[in-house]
Amino acid sequence: MKIAVCLKRVPDTTAKIAIAAGGAGIDEAGLKFVPNPYDEFALEEALKLKEAAGAGETVVYSLGGDAVQETLRTALAMGMDRAVHLQGTGSADPLEVARALAAELAGGGYDLILFGKLAVDDYNHAVGPMVAEILGLPCITAISALTIAGGTASAEREVEGGLEQVTCPLPAVLTCDKGLNSPRLPSLKGIMAAKKKPLDVKPAAVTAGRVSVVGLTLPPERKAGRIVGEGADAVPELVRLLRDEAKVL
Amino acid sequence: MPTILAVTEQRDGALRKVSLEVVSAARTLADALGAEVHALVLASGAVSGAEQLGAHGADKVLAVTHADFARYSPDGFAATVAEQGKGAAAIVFAATATGRDLAPRVAAKLGAGLATDATELAVDGGKIVATRPVYGGKALQKVRLEAAPAIVSIRPNTVPATASAKAGVMEPVAAPAFTARVTVTGIKAAASAALDVAEAPVVVSGGRGLREPEQFKLLEDLAAAFGNAAVGASRAVVDAGWREHGAQVGQTGKTVSPNLYVAVGISGAIQHLAGMRTARTIVAINRDKDAPIFKVADYGVVGDLFEILPRLTAEVKTARGD
Numbered sequence A: 001m002k003i004a005v006c007l008k009r010v011p012d013t014t015a016k017i018a019i020a021a022g023g024a025g026i027d028e029a030g031l032k033f034v035p036n037p038y039d040e041f042a043l044e045e046a047l048k049l050k051e052a053a054g055a056g057e058t059v060v061y062s063l064g065g066d067a068v069q070e071t072l073r074t075a076l077a078m079g080m081d082r083a084v085h086l087q088g089t090g091s092a093d094p095l096e097v098a099r100a101l102a103a104e105l106a107g108g109g110y111d112l113i114l115f116g117k118l119a120v121d122d123y124n125h126a127v128g129p130m131v132a133e134i135l136g137l138p139c140i141t142a143i144s145a146l147t148i149a150g151g152t153a154s155a156e157r158e159v160e161g162g163l164e165q166v167t168c169p170l171p172a173v174l175t176c177d178k179g180l181n182s183p184r185l186p187s188l189k190g191i192m193a194a195k196k197k198p199l200d201v202k203p204a205a206v207t208a209g210r211v212s213v214v215g216l217t218l219p220p221e222r223k224a225g226r227i228v229g230e231g232a233d234a235v236p237e238l239v240r241l242l243r244d245e246a247k248v249l
Numbered sequence B: 001m002p003t004i005l006a007v008t009e010q011r012d013g014a015l016r017k018v019s020l021e022v023v024s025a026a027r028t029l030a031d032a033l034g035a036e037v038h039a040l041v042l043a044s045g046a047v048s049g050a051e052q053l054g055a056h057g058a059d060k061v062l063a064v065t066h067a068d069f070a071r072y073s074p075d076g077f078a079a080t081v082a083e084q085g086k087g088a089a090a091i092v093f094a095a096t097a098t099g100r101d102l103a104p105r106v107a108a109k110l111g112a113g114l115a116t117d118a119t120e121l122a123v124d125g126g127k128i129v130a131t132r133p134v135y136g137g138k139a140l141q142k143v144r145l146e147a148a149p150a151i152v153s154i155r156p157n158t159v160p161a162t163a164s165a166k167a168g169v170m171e172p173v174a175a176p177a178f179t180a181r182v183t184v185t186g187i188k189a190a191a192s193a194a195l196d197v198a199e200a201p202v203v204v205s206g207g208r209g210l211r212e213p214e215q216f217k218l219l220e221d222l223a224a225a226f227g228n229a230a231v232g233a234s235r236a237v238v239d240a241g242w243r244e245h246g247a248q249v250g251q252t253g254k255t256v257s258p259n260l261y262v263a264v265g266i267s268g269a270i271q272h273l274a275g276m277r278t279a280r281t282i283v284a285i286n287r288d289k290d291a292p293i294f295k296v297a298d299y300g301v302v303g304d305l306f307e308i309l310p311r312l313t314a315e316v317k318t319a320r321g322d
């Protein structure tokens, strides 16, 4: 089983976001960066599948500046076999990111290419299915359960009010959602081993594409609310406000 | 005349509510661009809801019927939308499980620009500008789609469905040839209520303050009193296995924009706020008057939720005339 995982480096979800001068991006000074949480489900699934198969290779790819090498080392410490750093800047156009990743993944001979369902910075939900289209591979998105048997992937994905059961033949692209597994933490031994694992660096050409960022702003502050009262006695007044003022009843 | 393609969704043979929002959004863009709206319906049998699509601004309703379209067919839907959308000025999807799966496939097939999960659409100098929450709702990004077709998906509940009567002429269209490699073999209905937190107009969410999973009955009762509500949860209780993953609201759960969000026994961690701060009205019930949730709540009640909830359920029932 040969499995690739695409991993994005993103700001920690607890980070406070500030807008950089110019108003189109965030101020990265002092921000902590982490592997995209959904990509951790992809890493864990790759490791589990290889362990179950008893043989194979797991390769992790990340596109970005030199700092992504730190994120790739974390994936190697979790147990991935080798890493590829595609050196380049991202793009607001997810298709350009997908093209750069697909160019590198094509011809890799992978049975599975795993993605997160979305990157928590740009919220695109797009790069995985786009890579699948470019490579002509079948794709199931946002999976929360997976079985591989006889060259077929059987997965579950959450839809409004239920779970869709979906199958497709391998090789395939899958994007991973919460619930799929519980990602392992790198062990001390893993961290030591990661230092010696191969990490290739290759240039990636990412063009601007068809999407331009006009601006980035902080959301409007919510108007200061009020404490209606204390305990159950405040309920009638709350209900009155919901009916007469907020008009939600 | 240029066209805007509105991709609609059916469930159990009926048009989904979010599809009226999609057609309305397409109508607004079409009026700004001097274009026509073509609403695309993919179905396996009789097509329903054409009149509603017309009433919300569709000039034409393109009906594609195919035996495989009783359920979602990623390959078949993508081929059909790409075929119908290739000459369009824009294609509008809903940011639902289906739309989020489909829009990127179509964008890749057409080599088109994509803006997902938009909460606002505008036209500036003949180009579509989408506003979309990023960084878990901690910032709002405005992107301009520079070339046609511009592909966008809109979050449920953010663009209102508005009446705008147009002809809505039904036109049957053949599905293009496709190979279905991905097959939806079944759908398991969720154990809990049919309303999804991402789409419900009212969401009542519980956190660790509920103390044990059985106490969510109190929230289910409140949701039933509202009638149109879904029950959400904080990550703390989802991780504890009290509620399903699908109920989690927040940065690594669902982002919701209901008319009313009631947070009960939830402290209001930054990752939770990310998922619900765009709700129109927020109510918080918490015994800790300094809990951060009160900073975003329009109305707060300080106190023991076990006392407050039964009373609230009863008063909401009375107010709604049950």
Ligand SMILES: Cc1cc2nc3c(=O)[nH]c(=O)nc-3n(C[C@H](O)[C@H](O)[C@H](O)COP(=O)(O)OP(=O)(O)OC[C@H]3O[C@@H](n4cnc5c(N)ncnc54)[C@H](O)[C@@H]3O)c2cc1C
Pocket: A013, A037, B206, B207, B208, B209, B210, B233, B234, B235, B236, B237, B248, B249, B250, B251, B252, B253, B254, B264, B265, B266, B267, B268, B269, B270, B271, B272, B275, B285, B286, B287, B288, B291, B303, B304, B305, B306
């Ligand atoms: C990477 C990452 C992603 C995350 N993503 C999410 C996410 O998507 N969604 C999310 O929700 N969290 C997320 N979190 C977790 C988040 O940081 C918080 O830990 C979590 O939201 C806390 O849940 P809670 O409010 O239920 O629990 P707590 O913080 O323990 O709050 C419980 C609240 O209940 C109140 N309470 C207790 N008893 C009563 C009573 N009898 N009556 C009234 N009030 C009472 C307390 O005063 C307290 O405010 C994430 C964390 C990380 C690190």
Ligand SMILES: Nc1ncnc2c1ncn2[C@@H]1O[C@H](COP(=O)(O)O)[C@@H](O)[C@H]1O
Pocket: A006, A007, A008, A009, A036, A038, A039, A061, A062, A063, A064, A090, A094, A097, A114, A115, A116, A117, A118, A119, A120, A122, A123, A124, A125, A126, A127, A128
């Ligand atoms: N720069 C990148 N490098 C590697 N993988 C990426 C990159 N950007 C996105 N991805 C992958 O694509 C998924 C979806 O990202 P997005 O479409 O940006 O929400 C992520 O979870 C990653 O698996």
